[in-house]
Amino acid sequence: MVSATAYIRPSNWQLAVESYEKERQDRESAETSRDMLTVDLERVTHEAKRFSEQLKMVQDTNKRLQEYNTSLQQYNSNLQADASKSGETISKLQKEKSAMMETMVSLKDLNNSMKNQLDSSRTSQQEAIRVKEEFRKEVECLRSELQQVRDDRDQSVAQVNTLNVELANCKEIAGQSTEDCESLSVKVSAFEVTCNMQQEQIQTLQKQLAFATEKLKLADVTAVEVMTGYQEQKVKIKDLEERLASAEFQIVEADKLRKKLHNTILELKGNIRVFCRVRPLLSDSDSSGAEEAPISYPTSVESAGRCIDLMNQGQRFSFSYDKVFDHVASQEDVFVEMSQLVQSALDGYKVCIFAYGQTGSGKTYTMMGQPGIDQKGIIPRSLEQIFKTSQSLESQGWKYCMQASMLEIYNETIRDLLAPGRSSNFEMTAGKQYTIKHDPHGNTTVSDLIVADVFSSADVTSLLAKASQSRSVGRTHMNEQSSRSHFVFTLKISGSNENTGQQVQGILNLIDLAGSERLAKSGSTGDRLKETQAINKSLSALSDVIFAIAKGDDHVPFRNSKLTYLLQPCLGGDSKTLMFVNISPEASSIGETICSLRFASRVNACEIGIPRRHT
Incomplete structure (x- = not known):
């Protein structure tokens, strides 16, 4: 019994030892697996953290691109304002061109204004070319940045795929990381959509820049036409000045001829000329009862305005002068004659x-x-x-x-x-x-x-x-x-x-x-x-x-x-x-009137x- 018992006990102990050893190995294996999982978890956590930093960097890049897009929109507004100003300038040039044809003095002022506007147009054209070159460089830089973003996106997508494979083995431990990756994928897709929209805006701006360039070319052509018109107006002004000098000379000669004819006419009328003027009948108190003398003015072609007739005691007296003014003649009528x-x-x-x-x-x-x-x-x-x-x-x-x-x-x-x-x-x-x-x-x-x-x-x-x-x-x-x-x-x-x-x-x-x-x-x-x-x-x-x-x-x-x-x-x-x-005209003065006539x-x-x- 003793020996049997002694024999059995050693066997149980060995089994226990083996079981313990196995358990210890299993425990060590579990601890090793746990350590590996811990290491994997830490590595996944580190990778998630690094991916979060990359995501933040992508967000910063997106924000910078949005700010740049805002500046591009503002610049586009400025270009449109410049284009509007260019249209106003062209309208003003057309109005000034019409005004040049009206007067010689305004032509000179318009000449100076056109020169200033021409210099301004050339300066604006040079400035537009410079801005276009800067804009082209900025577009190339933007394309380079966009390509870099795309490369980063592709790298991020590859990393996401790798992380998805790794996260598939530890969904229970890192389930939240999977959700973060999905959210990151959504954000990357949104970023791609934003990049595409910015690319379309860049193309639109390039078209507007080309349109503005065509307008500048048209403005140059208009300026050349205005300069040509100005030269033609200079020729016309010179011709008008010559005609004015000729007209002034003709005026002087005509004045000499006028004086000669004027004096000839007066000599033909007689050296001593006589005008007769009849005073109206006064209406004051002293003469209110005065009787008007019988005075008449012949109306025949030969006598009209030159003859006067008076009746005194049944006898007619007729007189003829260079001019006869009746009682209704005004001071102006007398002086004109x-x-x-x-x-x-x-x-x-x-x-x-x-x-x-x-x-x-x-x-x-x-x-x-x-x-x-x-x-x-x-x-x-x-x-x-x-x-x-x-x-x-x-x-x-x-x-x-x-x-x-x-x-x-x-x-x-x-x-x-x-x-x-x-x-x-x-x-x-x-x-x-x-x-x-x-x-x-x-x-x-x-x-x-x-x-x-x-x-x-x-x-x-x-x-x-x-x-x-x-x-x-x-x-x-x-x-x-x-x-x-x-x-x-x-x-x-x-x-x-x-x-x-x-x-x-x-x-x-x-x-x-x-x-x-x-x-x-x-x-x-x-x-x-x-x-x-x-x-x-x-x-x-x-x-x-x-x-x-x-x-x-x-x-x-x-x-x-x-x-x-x-x-x-x-x-x-x-x-x-x-x-x-x-x-x-009083009848009481008829005798003195006849003596005067x-x-x-x-x-x-x-x-x-x-x-x-x-x-």
């Missing part, structure tokens, strides 16, 4: 215009007028025409200097109306003694008379206002404000032409004579009586001079009166003379010397 005569003073002739008629017949209104544009008389209108015409002749090289003087002949005494301290109640006590002198050339001067330089019609208007305040006036039965003296306005005109070297000397005498009146009708007494006698005496002397000239007498009594002696160059020299005979007819029949231009 004699404005050519005023022009002769600028051309270098002596011109004399004087108004004659009985007291209250409208002489002062005809010569001076009243305040108001439509009421201006011959004197202010003549001065306005002279200054306006002299200014227009400056473009032809003419320059004029003008001097004005004003005097009155009161009771056979000369008074200077521009002298300091003059007034209408001035009495000649120990004043200056003015002397009339005529030189061999027919020029008349009055000693010690103030002569004022005038440069505009406003200057003369101021002098006329001063003279009007100084002129002698008085009240009679025939006129509330009757001029009691002969008023003489003289304008000396000196002209020179810088282009031709020509010089002219003209004189314009504008005279408002005192009215003739009958003592019985005017009711003058005292000083008014002396004034009336002096006025009638000087007008009678004027009649004697006219009669002597009309009859061709060898001796003409110019010295019988200060008035006739002052008018000697106008009546017996080389002056162009016009007389206005003013008549009243008869005197005007004798004046109209006078023949004096041929007017001579003073150069």
Whole structure:
């Protein structure tokens, strides 16, 4: 028993030892497998971590590509804005091209603008080429980066496949890693889609760049066409300048011909011309009951505007003059008819215009007028025409200097109306003694008379206002404000032409004579009586001079009166003379009216010397 037991125990112990050894080997094998699995798990974890870092790098790359895509979109917007600006610039060039054809001055400005725009276009073209080159380099760089991304993607896909094989052996331990890999695969697919979209955007931008390049080429062609048009406009401008110079020369020649024909016409009309003007019937209280004289105006072709008929005690009196103005004629109508005569003073002739008629017949209104544009008389209108015409002749090289003087002949005494301290109640006590002198050339001067330089019609208007305040006036039965003296306005005109070297000397005498009146009708007494006698005496002397000239007498009594002696160059020299005979329409003045018209007819029949231009 003992031996058997002893024999069995060793066998159990050996089995136990073997079982333990096997168990220990199994345990060691399990531990080894566990260690291997642990190592594999660590390696898989490390690989997953490295793959996560690569995924993060891919995400960063994707983010950088998105930022670059944003910058490309912004650059595309800038290119579109530049293209829009280029279109606006082309429209502006077309408008400027149209404006160039309108005026020579705008052509010069447009030339400078076109040059600047051409330089700007060339600069923009060079800038576009440079940007295109940079853009091409950026596209190549982007393609290189995209290829690198694709290589990384392929490598990532290979790694994912390898990881999938390895993860298939340890799904239970690394199930979460498999899910991460699937998510990474999805992200890689999305990244591929994003790359494809960016590639399409790059192609779109390349097309837009090509379109912008074509636009720049078209702009270059347009600029060349504009330059060609500019050269053509330069040729046209040169031709216009030559035509302008020719036209200016023709204007100068035509002006010479105009002056010659103008003076020929006036000479054919007669050296002493006579105009007749009938005053309207006044409506004030003093004349409200006045009866209108039977005055008529023939309307036949030969007589229209030149004849006037009066009836007195059943007898018809007919008179014919150069021009007859009825009672409805305006101041403008009167001046238009004699404005050519005023022009002769600028051309270098002596011109004399004087108004004659009985007291209250409208002489002062005809010569001076009243305040108001439509009421201006011959004197202010003549001065306005002279200054306006002299200014227009400056473009032809003419320059004029003008001097004005004003005097009155009161009771056979000369008074200077521009002298300091003059007034209408001035009495000649120990004043200056003015002397009339005529030189061999027919020029008349009055000693010690103030002569004022005038440069505009406003200057003369101021002098006329001063003279009007100084002129002698008085009240009679025939006129509330009757001029009691002969008023003489003289304008000396000196002209020179810088282009031709020509010089002219003209004189314009504008005279408002005192009215003739009958003592019985005017009711003058005292000083008014002396004034009336002096006025009638000087007008009678004027009649004697006219009669002597009309009859061709060898001796003409110019010295019988200060008035006739002052008018000697106008009546017996080389002056162009016009007389206005003013008549009243009242029946009570018919006798004096007929006397005035008869005197005007004798004046109209006078023949004096041929007017001579003073150069």
